[in-house]
Every structure is written in C-alpha cells, then in structure tokens.
Amino acid sequence: LRELLNFDQRREFTRFLMSYKFGIDEMMTKINILKDEFTYIHDYSPIEHVKSRLKSADSVLGKAARKGLPFTLDAIRENIHDIAGIRITCSFIQDAYRISDMLTGQLDITVVAVKDYIAEPKANGYRSLHLIVEVPVFMSDRVESVRVEIQIRTVAMDFWASLEHKIFYKYDKVVPEALLGELRDAADVARHLDVKMEALHEEVRGSGTTLRVIPD
Numbered sequence: 001l002r003e004l005l006n007f008d009q010r011r012e013f014t015r016f017l018m019s020y021k022f023g024i025d026e027m028m029t030k031i032n033i034l035k036d037e038f039t040y041i042h043d044y045s046p047i048e049h050v051k052s053r054l055k056s057a058d059s060v061l062g063k064a065a066r067k068g069l070p071f072t073l074d075a076i077r078e079n080i081h082d083i084a085g086i087r088i089t090c091s092f093i094q095d096a097y098r099i100s101d102m103l104t105g106q107l108d109i110t111v112v113a114v115k116d117y118i119a120e121p122k123a124n125g126y127r128s129l130h131l132i133v134e135v136p137v138f139m140s141d142r143v144e145s146v147r148v149e150i151q152i153r154t155v156a157m158d159f160w161a162s163l164e165h166k167i168f169y170k171y172d173k174v175v176p177e178a179l180l181g182e183l184r185d186a187a188d189v190a191r192h193l194d195v196k197m198e199a200l201h202e203e204v205r206g207s208g209t210t211l212r213v214i215p216d
C-alpha cells in the first residue's frame with residue numbers, strides 16, 4: 001500500500017474502506033434483528049452463525065491488480081464486490097432462501113446480483129447462495145450505497161466449503177484429480193444430508209412436536 005499510494009491517496013483509500021466497514025455494520029444490524037424477531041415468533045432460529053470480514057487494503061489492491069483494474073476508487077467499487085463480506089450459516093436449505101428473501105425484500109436494500117450455487121452447484125461441488133446487495137450508509141456529509149457480498153449456506157455446505165478451501169490452498173490451487181473426485185463425492189454426501197435433515201425437520205414440525213434444545 002505504501003509503495004503504491006502517496007499519503008493523501010492512502011487517507012482517501014482508508015476512508016473508502018471505512019464505508020465498507022459501515023456497510024457490514026448496517027447489514028449485521030439487519031441480520032440480528034431478523035434473527036431475534038424470527039426466533040421470538042417461530043421459536044427457532046433460521047440463522048446458526050454469522051461471520052463478517054472486511055478485505056484488507058493490500059488484498060483489495062492485490063485483487064485489483066490481478067483483475068487488471070486501474071487503481072481508482074470507481075474501478076474498485078464497480079468491479080470488486082467482496083470488500084465487505086458476510087457469511088450466514090443456517091440449518092436447512094429452505095432457511096437459506098427464507099433469509100435471502102427477508103433481506104432482499106427490505107426497502108433500502110438494492111440487489112445487484114444473485115448467484116444460486118445451491119440450485120446450480122459449481123462443478124467441484126460447491127454450494128451456497130451468494131447475494132451482492134447495496135445498503136445505504138449515512139455519513140457526516142453524504143449517503144453512500146455500499147456493496148456487501150452475503151454468502152448464505154447450510155452447516156453441511158459450510159463444512160464442505162471450509163475443507164475444500166483449505167485443500168485448495170494447501171495444494172496451491174492445483175489439487176490432485178483423485179482428491180477432487182473425493183471432494184465431489186463428499187459434496188454429494190453433504191447434499192444428501194441437507195435433504196434428509198430438512199425432511200426430518202418437516203416431519204417433526206408437521207407432527208406438531210416442538211423440538212427444544214435441552215440446556216446443560
């Protein structure tokens with residue numbers, strides 16, 4: 001960062017990245033409200049975990065360089081969508097869509113893109129629902145629309161993706177074919193588990209039995 005930008009540019013870039021941090025804060029508030037309210041009404045939470053991360057200045061510039069973008073804020077804003085990232089983990093596939101609908105239906109949210117890798121998994125077996133949304137952030141002298149990438153996935157999808165990610169980087173992105181085949185098999189198992197768990201959940205709900213976690 002120091003090599004590429006002078007002092008004023010660094011200050012401007014840091015301010016630019018701050019807006020993404022505020023975008024995450026806005027979205028996290030929305031997600032927590034949905035989680036608490038939904039839990040109160042329906043007696044269970046569709047959201048298991050939420051994690052957020054802000055890309056570092058160096059990795060934003062690294063990605064801009066890899067994509068061959070000019071180092072301008074406009075080019076970065078338009079072309080790098082995952083500066084602000086939120087990952088929501090839920091129990092059941094239908095919860096992923098339910099959370100997506102609850103978020104994208106909000107009046108101040110603009111949906112920029114949806115990639116449904118649950119309906120259409122990637123060739124390697126990756127499944128997840130990706131949303132790119134814009135959320136308004138009210139600053140001292142202006143309002144900015146900030147892009148946030150939201151990945152919504154079940155616990156099983158998340159388990160698979162975390163391991164695949166580790167393997168991908170352990171082999172420096174050149175994973176042996178046999179291991180890729182095993183990962184595809186594991187993705188299939190995870191998909192079956194999701195379908196099975198959802199069917200069980202529906203069956204229990206249909207029977208009117210309430211599932212409660214027994215505290216320690």
Ligand code: 0O2
Nearest residue numbers: 080081082115122124126130151160161162163164165166
């Ligand atoms: P990291 O290290 O998680 O940040 P883009 O990043 O928008 O230029 P693309 O491919 O159009 O690239 O976006 P896409 O498909 O929505 O994927 C973005 C993110 O989804 C990735 O970010 C990963 O977090 C996740 N993802 C996508 N495909 C896979 C996959 O095959 N396996 C795993 N484990 N995660 C995946 P990054 O920046 O690539 O990685």
